[in-house]
Structure formats: structure tokens, C-alpha cells
Amino acid sequence: MYKIIRKEILSDTIKLMVVEAPHVVRKAEPGQFVIVRINETGERIPLTIADYDREQGTITIVFQEVGKSTKHLGTLQPGDEISTVAGPLGHPTEIQKYGTIICAAGGVGIAPMYPIARALKNAGNTVISIIGVRSRDFLFWEDKMRYVSDELVVCTDDGSYGRKGVVTEPLKELLASRRIARVWAIGPGVMMKFVSLSTRDFNVPTMVSLNTIMVDGTGMCGGCRVLLNDGAKFVCTDGPEFDAHKVDWDNLLSRYQIYKKEEILSFETWKHKCSSDTDCHCEGKR
Amino acid sequence: MSKQERPKIPRQKMPEQERILRRSNFKEVALGFTEELAVKEANRCLQCKKPTCVSGCPIGVLIPQFIHALRRGDMPSAISIMKIKNNLPAICGRVCPQEGQCEGRCILGKKGEPVAIGRLERYVGDYELAHRVCPLVRQKDTGKKIAVVGSGPSGITCAVDLSRNGHSVTIFESLHVPGGVLIYGIPEFRLPKEIVNSEINYAVECLNIKILTDHIIGRTITLDEILSEYDAVFIGTGAGLPSFINIPGINYKGVMSANEFLTRVNLMKAYLFPEYDTPVRIGNRIAVIGAGNVAMDSARCSLRLQTIFGQKAEVHIIYRRSRDEVPSRKEEFHHAEEEGVIFDFLTNPVEILGDAEGNVRGIRCIRMKLEEPDSSGRRKPVPIEGSEFEIEADIVIMALGTSPNPLIFINSGNLQRTKHGTAVADIETGRTTRERVWAGGDIVTGAATVISAMGAGKRTAADIHRFLMEENSKN
Ligand SMILES: Cc1cc2nc3c(=O)[nH]c(=O)nc-3n(C[C@H](O)[C@H](O)[C@H](O)COP(=O)(O)OP(=O)(O)OC[C@H]3O[C@@H](n4cnc5c(N)ncnc54)[C@H](O)[C@@H]3O)c2cc1C
Ligand code: FES
Numbered sequence: 001m002y003k004i005i006r007k008e009i010l011s012d013t014i015k016l017m018v019v020e021a022p023h024v025v026r027k028a029e030p031g032q033f034v035i036v037r038i039n040e041t042g043e044r045i046p047l048t049i050a051d052y053d054r055e056q057g058t059i060t061i062v063f064q065e066v067g068k069s070t071k072h073l074g075t076l077q078p079g080d081e082i083s084t085v086a087g088p089l090g091h092p093t094e095i096q097k098y099g100t101i102i103c104a105a106g107g108v109g110i111a112p113m114y115p116i117a118r119a120l121k122n123a124g125n126t127v128i129s130i131i132g133v134r135s136r137d138f139l140f141w142e143d144k145m146r147y148v149s150d151e152l153v154v155c156t157d158d159g160s161y162g163r164k165g166v167v168t169e170p171l172k173e174l175l176a177s178r179r180i181a182r183v184w185a186i187g188p189g190v191m192m193k194f195v196s197l198s199t200r201d202f203n204v205p206t207m208v209s210l211n212t213i214m215v216d217g218t219g220m221c222g223g224c225r226v227l228l229n230d231g232a233k234f235v236c237t238d239g240p241e242f243d244a245h246k247v248d249w250d251n252l253l254s255r256y257q258i259y260k261k262e263e264i265l266s267f268e269t270w271k272h273k274c275s276s277d278t279d280c281h282c283e284g285k286r
Numbered sequence: 287m288s289k290q291e292r293p294k295i296p297r298q299k300m301p302e303q304e305r306i307l308r309r310s311n312f313k314e315v316a317l318g319f320t321e322e323l324a325v326k327e328a329n330r331c332l333q334c335k336k337p338t339c340v341s342g343c344p345i346g347v348l349i350p351q352f353i354h355a356l357r358r359g360d361m362p363s364a365i366s367i368m369k370i371k372n373n374l375p376a377i378c379g380r381v382c383p384q385e386g387q388c389e390g391r392c393i394l395g396k397k398g399e400p401v402a403i404g405r406l407e408r409y410v411g412d413y414e415l416a417h418r419v420c421p422l423v424r425q426k427d428t429g430k431k432i433a434v435v436g437s438g439p440s441g442i443t444c445a446v447d448l449s450r451n452g453h454s455v456t457i458f459e460s461l462h463v464p465g466g467v468l469i470y471g472i473p474e475f476r477l478p479k480e481i482v483n484s485e486i487n488y489a490v491e492c493l494n495i496k497i498l499t500d501h502i503i504g505r506t507i508t509l510d511e512i513l514s515e516y517d518a519v520f521i522g523t524g525a526g527l528p529s530f531i532n533i534p535g536i537n538y539k540g541v542m543s544a545n546e547f548l549t550r551v552n553l554m555k556a557y558l559f560p561e562y563d564t565p566v567r568i569g570n571r572i573a574v575i576g577a578g579n580v581a582m583d584s585a586r587c588s589l590r591l592q593t594i595f596g597q598k599a600e601v602h603i604i605y606r607r608s609r610d611e612v613p614s615r616k617e618e619f620h621h622a623e624e625e626g627v628i629f630d631f632l633t634n635p636v637e638i639l640g641d642a643e644g645n646v647r648g649i650r651c652i653r654m655k656l657e658e659p660d661s662s663g664r665r666k667p668v669p670i671e672g673s674e675f676e677i678e679a680d681i682v683i684m685a686l687g688t689s690p691n692p693l694i695f696i697n698s699g700n701l702q703r704t705k706h707g708t709a710v711a712d713i714e715t716g717r718t719t720r721e722r723v724w725a726g727g728d729i730v731t732g733a734a735t736v737i738s739a740m741g742a743g744k745r746t747a748a749d750i751h752r753f754l755m756e757e758n759s760k761n
């Protein structure tokens with residue numbers, strides 16, 4: 001069992017939790033993830049390690065409440081325990097000195113991008129970060145990102161804060177005007193796809209961190225596989241970062257939909273159970 | 287009873303859950319012998335002076351002796367005789383391919399039917415689980431620390447034997463529950479998880495074995511790091527990496543490895559969705575490629591899920607050879623046919639077909655024929671030109687074999703592996719190319735059987751014990 005030490009609400013649907021996981025933290029590096037399972041009946045879901053504290057033996061996870069598991073996780077409180085935290089999984093980001101690089105993050109992708117930007121900065125790169133969210137209310141970690149970046153551009157879809165528009169717009173301007181050695185992109189599938197298309201035109205190597213459906217996270221099921229132009233790879237063990245220009249994006253986006261129907265049913269069942277259960281003290285009820 | 291009378295007793299049938307009913311649940315199919323049936327069956331044994339059955343058993347269970355105790359009604363003796371060689375009889379009795387091992391060599395099988403050794407073994411194992419008459423005991427503490435990586439049958443067996451000898455053992459397991467394939471692969475209706483858990487918990491309690499789940503060796507800790515803390519390491523990480531055939535279309539939605547399908551169903555209990563969170567995709571026409579145990583298990587789970595979730599029940603097994611070459615346990619093949627799985631023999635997939643939304647809609651296959659037997663007696667399947675045709679399917683499950691997971695080899699120094707990805711190790715002792723590191727089970731042999739993994743765990747435990755004691759006497 002792994003205890004939740006701290007909880008922070010970053011925006012309406014995005015929550016942060018600091019969890020005791022001393023076995024994971026010893027080796028955790030930027031770019032890696034953990035598999036989390038809430039309780040006995042829970043599913044195994046991958047969450048990127050957004051930060052870690054080796055002294056305290058804790059990792060930080062940041063998640064957006066989209067389906068049953070993340071919504072359920074969001075109702076837990078400091079002191080509560082979760083059944084599984086396994087990791088660190090996947091390959092760490094390849095950190096070296098590249099020159100001027102861009103970190104483009106969308107939505108909840110800002111969280112996993114933070115330790116990567118920090119490490120790249122520490123390695124002597126000039127880091128330009130572009131972060132994009134739907135509107136001002138969804139923005140978090142602006143100051144943290146600013147602290148690890150030489151330049152920071154904030155975009156909102158509705159123009160309620162920073163620049164109005166999507167991350168690919170400032171990205172393209174930068175690619176056209178500056179010598180960019182490499183780009184990292186983390187965010188929703190569609191966002192990463194369009195970043196990839198933009199950087200391809202400029203021939204700039206681009207890494208994306210993929211978040212496909214997973215079960216074990218250790219290479220034993222193949223449910224996480226992604227089609228690259230040189231064959232299928234397992235995201236959990238070969239990734240999670242891949243050369244964006246090799247990814248078959250349409251296949252990737254289509255595979256997100258595999259369990260859409262079941263996700264809704266799972267959420268409805270849980271919501272119903274939670275609201276009729278007199279012993280349930282979750283936040284949803286209070 | 288005279289020697290002439292014994293073979294006249296017919297082989298006793300094991301009570302089973304009814305064929306139609308069992309398709310709508312995951313409860314055990316084969317229900318086990320009653321005491322009366324067990325004694326009757328045990329009475330068939332001729333107690334051969336040179337028992338050929340024992341030579342067919344990969345771990346040499348003392349078969350005539352345990353059967354003799356059983357028919358005298360002396361269950362404590364039957365159990366302790368069994369446990370000399372086999373730590374997990376309730377499991378082996380259920381999943382061993384007896385027809386190719388002990389029962390295949392039984393003298394009675396020459397003229398009639400062999401003694402149902404597997405069913406008797408299961409009876410003894412179940413009796414022990416229910417009554418716990420022969421507790422495991424631990425010898426005096428040796429002060430030696432041993433790490434066992436992987437908690438499948440090889441790891442558990444090795445851990446149990448080493449603990450009995452007084453070493454302190456820690457098992458590292460990457461999943462959230464111990465048991466390996468016994469938990470995530472083999473379905474509930476064939477091997478109830480309660481039995482696996484009960485065997486493991488009992489051993490852990492009696493012997494003070496520590497199990498650390500959620501520890502992926504190679505990622506959470508490396509072999510190098512483990513070696514700095516432990517006197518010896520046993521690697522029993524199995525062969526859990528699925529293979530996909532290299533044909534177009536494997537990434538359509540609805541194509542899964544059998545490992546993914548079975549893990550969702552067995553480990554994550556997708557058959558209880560939405561009470562359990564993990565779903566599994568099913569359809570009206572499920573095609574399973576392959577005909578080994580893994581394929582049979584996938585097909586039979588599919589039928590049950592179709593019934594439970596109110597789909598049309600139609601499941602095909604596509605196999606490139608013929609009925610005579612089916613590699614699964616005989617009983618699984620028989621149960622699959624009985625439950626209504628449709629077998630498409632001499633058929634090989636060449637392409638998976640999808641629709642505009644990226645869902646599977648079928649498989650393009652080619653008919654095969656078998657060549658004349660080669661020198662090894664195997665008949666090679668070859669495609670019949672121009673015989674391509676389509677099979678409709680909305681789910682395709684690939685059960686085409688597995689290979690060892692390479693994670694364990696990260697930062698593992700000079701631990702060598704073969705070109706097939708298996709660990710290089712001595713079959714008798716389990717010694718690898720790295721000092722103080724042993725390996726056994728599927729990681730060494732490639733995907734094999736529960737009993738061979740257990741045998742390896744046992745032989746290796748003996749060698750590790752010998753090694754540590756010699757080391758002690760040197761100091
Ligand atoms: C669906 C299916 C049905 C089968 N049916 C039968 C049958 O009827 N009869 C039969 O005899 N055999 C059967 N087999 C084969 C049999 O189950 C295996 O041969 C046997 O389980 C191998 O045992 P093992 O201990 O070597 O490995 P496994 O049982 O595979 O256990 C290995 C364990 O190691 C863990 N692990 C892997 N890598 C790491 C790591 N890096 N760090 C930590 N832990 C790790 C895994 O999670 C797993 O728990 C079947 C196999 C499958 C898949
Ligand atoms: S999640 Fe199972 S192989 Fe990647």
C-alpha cells in the first residue's frame with residue numbers, strides 16, 4: 001500500500017498528488033512513468049512521474065480527471081492509500097546538450113514536461129517552453145515552467161490568458177526564425193500530431209511522449225503498441241518517447257477509442273455506487 | 287484384490303460442470319474426485335516394481351507410493367510422499383500434460399486406459415489444502431539471504447525449498463500479485479485463483495518468505511544492485527513477451543495478443559466488468575490464431591465472455607496444421623470442442639482486414655497441406671497456392687508463443703542470453719554465466735510447462751543450497 005502525502009488541486013479537472021513510493025524514487029528519471037492501481041478492483045493505469053524527492057521517498061503524479069479511474073483517484077485524500085505503484089517504467093528522456101531546444105506541452109502534459117525541461121536546462125541547453133491550455137482556468141505550473149525555461153510562451157485556446165491560439169503557432173514562428181536543435185512535445189494525441197507535422201516541415205528532430213492504453217506496463221501484453229514507419233513498438237518498454245516523425249498518428253489516435261464505450265459504463269457504475277453507498281465519504285459526495 | 291482384477295476396473299470419470307451451463311460462468315469445469323472415486327481409481331494401479339510412470343514425470347514424483355498410501359486411506363502419508371518431490375500438487379494435478387508424461391507411460395495404457403495419475407495427484411493436493419496435515423517446516427536459520435526474481439512456479443518452488451533449508455528468501459515480482467502465469471494466464475475455470483493464492487500464502491506464512499510485488503527488476507532495482515545485498519539470486523522471470531506474426535493489419539482495433547486478452551480477463555478480472563474496472567473487448571465472432579494451451583484458454587474465455595455479456599457466441603481456432611498435431615493438453619482440446627469452439631485446421635492467416643474506422647473485420651487466410659514426414663517425423667505445413675479466402679471476425683487473438691522479457695537483462699553484467707532471448711544456464715544446476723546467479727523455468731527453456739519450471743526451481747534450489755553451504759564451510 002502506498003500512502004498519499006499531499007494533494008493539490010491545480011485546476012478544475014487537474015489534480016496533483018505526492019505519494020510515498022520509496023522503491024520507485026531511487027531510480028526515477030525525467031520521462032519515466034509509473035503504473036497505478038487504486039484498489040483491489042481497480043485497473044492499472046500509466047501516469048508520468050511529474051517530480052520526485054529522493055530524500056522523502058515520494059513521487060509526484062499529476063492527472064486529469066477523464067474517466068472512472070482518474071475521477072476516483074481524484075476523490076482520495078492525504079492519508080488514503082493506493083494499492084499499486086510500480087515503476088519507474090520506460091526509458092528516461094535522453095538528456096544532453098543539444099543547443100536551443102523547444103518544450104511544447106499541452107494541458108496536463110505540462111506536468112511531465114516540467115522535469116524534462118528542468119533536466120535539459122541543467123544540461124546547458126537554451127530552453128524555450130510553449131505551454132497551451134484551453135483557457136486561463138486550466139493553466140498550472142506557469143511559474144515552475146518559467147523558472148526552468150529561458151523563454152516561456154503561454155497560449156490559451158480562448159485568449160483568456162497569454163497568447164490566443166494553439167501551441168503550433170508560436171512553434172512554427174520559432175522554427176522559422178531560430179535555429180532549433182530539437183523539440184519535445186507532450187500533450188493530447190492531436191496536439192502531438194500537429195507539432196510533429198510542423199517540425200517535419202522544418203526537419204527538426206522531435207520527440208513525443210506517448211500515452212497509449214496500457215495494462216502491465218512491462219512489455220508483456222502488447223496492448224500499448226504503436227505503429228512506427230519501421231514496424232510496431234511497445235510504448236511501455238521501447239518508449240514512452242519516440243521520434244514523432246516515425247509515428248503513424250491516425251492509427252495511434254484511433255486506438256485511443258478502443259474502450260470508449262466501456263469507460264463511460266465504468267464511470268456511470270462507479271458514480272452510482274458511490275452516491276448510493278452511505279459509507280462513502282469521497283469528495284464527490286461531500 | 288488380485289493383479290488380474292485391477293485392470294478390469296474402468297478408469298474413473300471426473301465429475302464436470304455441465305457443458306452448456308459452464309459456458310456462462312468462470313467456475314471450475316473439472317470438479318475433482320470424491321473419496322470413493324479416488325480410492326476406486328487408485329485401486330487400478332498395479333504397483334509396478336519398475337514404474338515407468340515415474341520415468342515420465344519431469345520431477346520424478348513417487349507415484350506408486352503415493353497411490354498406495356491413498357488407497358490405504360492414509361492421506362498424511364500420501365501427502366508427505368507427494369511433497370518429497372512436488373510442492374504444488376493441487377496445481378500440477380490440474381495443469382500438467384499427463385498424457386505425454388506419467389500417464390503416457392503407464393503400463394495399463396498399452397491395452398486400455400492408463401491410471402488417472404493427474405486426477406489422483408489433484409485429489410491429494412486438494413486434501414492437503416483443505417486439511418493442512420503436513421505443514422512446511424523451516425530448518426535453523428543459516429544467515430544467508432537469497433533473492434528470487436519472479437513468482438511463477440519456478441520461483442515459488444525454489445523459494446520454498448531454500449526457505450525449508452533455513453535461508454532467508456525475498457521474492458521480487460513485477461505484477462501486483464504473485465503467481466506468474468498461474469495467476470495472469472491460466473483461467474479461473476481451469477485453475478481457481480483461490481488454490482494458487484492459498485498455496486502461496488501458506489508457504490509464505492509457514493516459511494517466512496518475503497514477497498515484494500510492484501518490483502520490476504531491471505527498472506525498480508537492477509540485478510547488480512540485488513547482488514550487492516544478497517548472497518545468491520534465482521531468476522525465474524518466465525517467457526512473458528508476446529509475439530505478433532508479421533502480417534499486415536496487426537494494429538487494427540480488436541487485434542490482441544493472447545497475453546493481453548488473458549491478463550485482462552484473469553489478472554484484472556474483466557469478466558466481472560464493470561464491478562472490476564478493467565474491460566476487455568469482445569465481439570460476435572472471435573478468431574484465435576494458434577492451438578496450444580494459450581489458444582485453448584483464449585478461445586474458452588472468449589465463449590464465456592460472449593455468453594456473459596450477451597453476444598452471439600462464435601469462436602474459431604485457426605491452426606496451420608491438422609487435428610493430429612494440436613499441441614495443447616488433450617483435455618483442453620476436448621473441453622474446447624465440447625463447449626463449441628469451431629476449429630479451422632490447415633489454415634494460415636496472411637493478412638488482417640479492417641474497416642474504415644480501423645476496426646478488425648476479418649482475416650484473409652490460405653489453406654495449408656502437410657508434407658510427408660521429415661527425418662524427425664514432423665510434417666511441415668505448406669500453403670496451397672490460390673486457395674486464399676476470408677474469415678469474418680471482429681476480434682483476433684494471437685496465441686503464437688512468447689519469449690523471455692528482456693527487462694531483467696538491464697544492468698545485469700555478464701549474464702548471457704541466447705539468440706532466442708533465453709538465459710544461458712546449466713539445465714542441471716541452473717548456474718548462469720554470472721557468479722552467484724542461477725536461472726530456471728521458461729526464462730531458460732522458452733515457453734514450456736508448469737512442471738518443468740517447478741523441476742528447474744527444485745534442482746536449482748538444491749544447487750544454491752550446496753553452493754552456500756560449501757562457501758560456509760570454507761570460511
Ligand atoms: C495461457 C497459458 C496457459 C498455460 N497452460 C499450461 C498448462 O495447462 N500446463 C502447463 O504445464 N503449462 C501451461 N502453461 C505454461 C506454464 O504456465 C509456464 O511454462 C510456467 O508458468 C513457467 O513458469 P516460470 O516460473 O518459468 O514463469 P512464469 O509463470 O512466467 O512467472 C514469471 C514471473 O516473473 C515475473 N517477472 C517477469 N519479469 C520480471 C522482472 N524483470 N522483475 C520481476 N518480476 C518479473 C512475471 O510477472 C511472472 O510473475 C501455460 C501458459 C500460458 C501463458
Ligand atoms: S502495457 Fe502491456 S506491453 Fe506495454
